[in-house]
Amino acid sequence: MSAIxxxxxxxxxxxxxxxxxxxxxxxxxxxxxxxWESLPGWKGWLSTVDHKVIGLRYIVTAxxxxxxxxxxxxxxxxxxxxxxxxxxxxxxYNQLFTMxxxxxxxxxxxxxxxxxxxxxxxxxxxxxxxxxxxLNALSYWIFLFAGIFMYASFPLGQAPNAGWFNxxxxxxxxxxxxxxxxxxxxxxVLLGVSTTVGSVNFVVTLFKMRxxxxxxxxxxxxxxxxxxxxxxxLLVIPSVSLAFFLLWLDRQVGTHFFDVAxxxxxxxxxxxxxxFGHPWVYAIVLPAMGIVSDALPTFxxxxxxxxxxxxxxxxATMLVGFEVWIHHMFATGLPAVAxxxxxxxxxxxxxxxxxxxxxxxxxxxLGTPVFKTPFLFFAGFVILFVIGGLSGVMTAAVPxxxxxxxxxxxxxxxxxxxxxxxxxxxxxxxYYWFPKFTGRMMDEKIGKWSFWVMxxxxxxxxxxxxxxxxxxMPRRIYTYSSRMGWDTVNLITSIGSFVFAIGVLIFLVNVxxxxxxxxRAGSNPWDAATLExxxxxxxxxxxxAVIPHIASRHPLWEDRLNEGEGTxxxxxxxxxxxxxxxxxxxxxxxxxxxxxxxxMPGDSATPFFVGLFLSLAFAGMLLHWWSFTGxxxxxxxxxxxxxxxxEKALAQRSPTDSSREAHV
Amino acid sequence: MLRTIVSLFGxxxxxxxxxxxxxxxxxxxxxxxxxPLPTPLWASxxxxxxxxxxxxxxxxxxxxxxxxxxxxxxxxxxxxxAGSGSFDGGQGRFLGILGLLSSFVFIIAILFTSCAVIxxxxxxxxx
Numbered sequence: 001m002s003a004i005x006x007x008x009x010x011x012x013x014x015x016x017x018x019x020x021x022x023x024x025x026x027x028x029x030x031x032x033x034x035x036w037e038s039l040p041g042w043k044g045w046l047s048t049v050d051h052k053v054i055g056l057r058y059i060v061t062a063x064x065x066x067x068x069x070x071x072x073x074x075x076x077x078x079x080x081x082x083x084x085x086x087x088x089x090x091x092x093y094n095q096l097f098t099m100x101x102x103x104x105x106x107x108x109x110x111x112x113x114x115x116x117x118x119x120x121x122x123x124x125x126x127x128x129x130x131x132x133x134x135l136n137a138l139s140y141w142i143f144l145f146a147g148i149f150m151y152a153s154f155p156l157g158q159a160p161n162a163g164w165f166n167x168x169x170x171x172x173x174x175x176x177x178x179x180x181x182x183x184x185x186x187x188x189v190l191l192g193v194s195t196t197v198g199s200v201n202f203v204v205t206l207f208k209m210r211x212x213x214x215x216x217x218x219x220x221x222x223x224x225x226x227x228x229x230x231x232x233x234l235l236v237i238p239s240v241s242l243a244f245f246l247l248w249l250d251r252q253v254g255t256h257f258f259d260v261a262x263x264x265x266x267x268x269x270x271x272x273x274x275x276f277g278h279p280w281v282y283a284i285v286l287p288a289m290g291i292v293s294d295a296l297p298t299f300x301x302x303x304x305x306x307x308x309x310x311x312x313x314x315x316a317t318m319l320v321g322f323e324v325w326i327h328h329m330f331a332t333g334l335p336a337v338a339x340x341x342x343x344x345x346x347x348x349x350x351x352x353x354x355x356x357x358x359x360x361x362x363x364x365x366l367g368t369p370v371f372k373t374p375f376l377f378f379a380g381f382v383i384l385f386v387i388g389g390l391s392g393v394m395t396a397a398v399p400x401x402x403x404x405x406x407x408x409x410x411x412x413x414x415x416x417x418x419x420x421x422x423x424x425x426x427x428x429x430x431y432y433w434f435p436k437f438t439g440r441m442m443d444e445k446i447g448k449w450s451f452w453v454m455x456x457x458x459x460x461x462x463x464x465x466x467x468x469x470x471x472x473m474p475r476r477i478y479t480y481s482s483r484m485g486w487d488t489v490n491l492i493t494s495i496g497s498f499v500f501a502i503g504v505l506i507f508l509v510n511v512x513x514x515x516x517x518x519x520r521a522g523s524n525p526w527d528a529a530t531l532e533x534x535x536x537x538x539x540x541x542x543x544x545a546v547i548p549h550i551a552s553r554h555p556l557w558e559d560r561l562n563e564g565e566g567t568x569x570x571x572x573x574x575x576x577x578x579x580x581x582x583x584x585x586x587x588x589x590x591x592x593x594x595x596x597x598x599x600m601p602g603d604s605a606t607p608f609f610v611g612l613f614l615s616l617a618f619a620g621m622l623l624h625w626w627s628f629t630g631x632x633x634x635x636x637x638x639x640x641x642x643x644x645x646x647e648k649a650l651a652q653r654s655p656t657d658s659s660r661e662a663h664v
Numbered sequence: 665m666l667r668t669i670v671s672l673f674g675x676x677x678x679x680x681x682x683x684x685x686x687x688x689x690x691x692x693x694x695x696x697x698x699x700p701l702p703t704p705l706w707a708s709x710x711x712x713x714x715x716x717x718x719x720x721x722x723x724x725x726x727x728x729x730x731x732x733x734x735x736x737x738x739x740x741x742x743x744x745x746a747g748s749g750s751f752d753g754g755q756g757r758f759l760g761i762l763g764l765l766s767s768f769v770f771i772i773a774i775l776f777t778s779c780a781v782i783x784x785x786x787x788x789x790x791x
Contacts, residue, residue, distance in 0.1 A: 217758030
């Protein structure tokens with residue numbers, strides 16, 4: 001059905017793509033594998049741009065950060081388990097809660113979703129890679145280096161210590177004289193580079209790299225979620241990068257952007273930070289909601305109820321999320337109507353959120369649920385989403401927010417939202433896609449144990465925090481008196497947090513056991529509907545031997561759903577072969593009609609070196625080694641030139657007139 | 665194409681405009697310099713805010729009307745000029761529904777924000 005539509009522009013670059021089949025073991029398939037596989041050994045390890053490898057690296061690295069952040073939380077919970085404990089000094093506690101927040105929010109929550117999306121997008125969209133594979137590798141390396149950068153001062157006892165939102169004037173040069181905040185400020189600017197290039201890649205990939213026939217109404221919800229988050233990141237990362245850069249200038253150059261005594265404005269920090277911060281909160285939950293929207297129907301044996309509603313809810317949540325940042329600033333003394341406008345906007349978010357919740361519930365209700373481990377995590381997520389959402393609506397009311405502000409109620413809310421809406425879908429997603437990642441199933445019995453222990457531990461740990469907040473316990477205190485009446489809730493919270501940690505440990509044991517002894521998985525062990533399950537597990541380096549043609553939203557369920565009527569059925573075995581180098585097809589943004597043969601770049605170590613030199617330049621700025629900084633920037637430019645050096649083989653090809661008429 | 669864009673983003677843009685105009689005006693009107701004021705800097709501030717809300721509501725309704733037309737058009741089988749229009753895989757109807765839902769959600773958002781403007785006094789009376 002799909003004809004290549006864009007007229008060729010340069011006759012020297014015209015080509016007729018072959019249409020055919022490439023079954024496993026055929027000459028064509030073997031040739032494709034040779035073209036797309038990375039070199040063995042450390043050279044291949046360093047230079048690979050395979051989206052699947054990068055995706056898994058993201059997931060593993062982010063999960064390591066989750067474990068580090070989790071251990072920091074457990075130490076804090078030991079300190080708070082009873083009154084007047086002295087396990088930690090106040091300064092150690094400051095550094096721990098700051099690094100816990102920084103780690104979980106910046107180094108775990110979004111990167112792990114980037115990992116899922118990096119791995120899954122081309123497979124879900126029917127492409128052979130992301131649009132910019134080398135940019136993808138750069139995004140990962142900078143994320144890794146930024147994480148190491150932000151932890152560099154931790155062993156020296158000089159970690160960031162002003163909380164993850166780092167309010168001035170406490171984080172300014174007068175009250176915070178050590179290198180703690182400089183590490184955080186420069187690390188955040190560096191991390192912003194990673195997030196920005198990653199986001200560009202996602203946006204372009206959606207609009208240019210879908211398989212022919214995958215019209216805009218047929219993309220999985222995970223793709224909508226990540227797209228929305230990526231667009232948001234592109235708009236808000238400049239705000240936070242600017243905020244941290246201005247703070248660094250205040251601290252190191254002597255500017256006065258946030259210095260009250262010299263006409264600076266502390267509220268400027270709060271605006272710049274929360275213009276970024278609130279959309280970021282949605283950026284780290286919307287792709288996770290997408291994971292649930294795509295995977296839950298597999299276990300309900302029916303399509304998602306209200307696909308268009310959920311897609312719209314995803315985008316609307318993000319859009320509304322841009323205009324609610326002042327609800328983090330209700331207690332700053334802004335005029336009443338100014339607060340009310342943002343309170344009203346915050347209430348509006350409950351509409352798209354409720355749409356999504358009802359869509360999931362209806363999918364379960366109308367389907368035939370199969371109670372496998374991923375289903376339990378997704379169903380558990382829905383419950384936690386509702387609890388976290390309700391406490392969010394409560395704090396959208398200005399008068400109530402004034403009572404709850406800076407109490408443990410807020411800590412409870414944000415953990416229900418961030419842990420409940422991110423960690424549960426992520427762990428469920430790992431159980432779901434583990435067979436695709438590794439070719440082996442995870443153990444069901446251990447999986448169910450891990451869910452129940454995590455779910456009970458989570459609620460035992462975080463629900464009492466609501467009560468602690470209502471009892472008046474402020475957040476960020478390193479200890480408390482036994483006369484405050486907070487002993488019992490804190491003890492229960494500490495016990496719950498350790499139970500939750502045991503649940504995570506059981507999950508990790510399951511991963512380790514299943515990697516070695518898990519049952520071998522076929523290409524579609526869950527009998528799922530989406531395109532990634534049409535390729536072997538784990539997928540070959542080239543993803544699809546032929547570029548598939550898509551005729552419905554559920555290409556693997558077309559027979560049972562009678563989808564594709566009128567447009568024909570999806571063609572997964574026969575399509576464009578494209579094997580003159582690394583190639584895939586570029587399609588139009590809405591209709592997904594083929595337009596161009598995209599020549600993809602090969603593996604290269606230059607993204608690693610660009611990331612390394614850039615990170616070292618930031619290290620030079622931190623240490624005031626200006627010559628070294630200049631040298632690293634120069635090295636970075638040279639590495640970029642090597643990366644970008646024109647190659648004849650990478651000139652994009654326009655299909656010839658005859659092939660434009662070809663139908664897949 | 666223009667109608668599709670208006671149906672998808674028109675009401676949302678109207679709401680963003682309402683927020684982006686009302687918030688700084690309300691904030692500056694009550695807190696222009698170093699100290700908050702008990703009454704607005706301009707006596708007509710409530711009227712200005714209500715006018716902005718009404719204008720944005722009207723823009724949102726226009727967007728909703730266009731979205732409804734596109735949705736009905738897609739429902740009756742006429743192609744929407746979404747992209748090249750080379751074949752219809754349901755994307756036209758999908759965009760029509762998306763535009764309708766988007767307009768609905770953001771008209772509600774404009775009404776919510778209007779309630780805040782109408783029901784709450786502009787400046788904090790206890791200052």
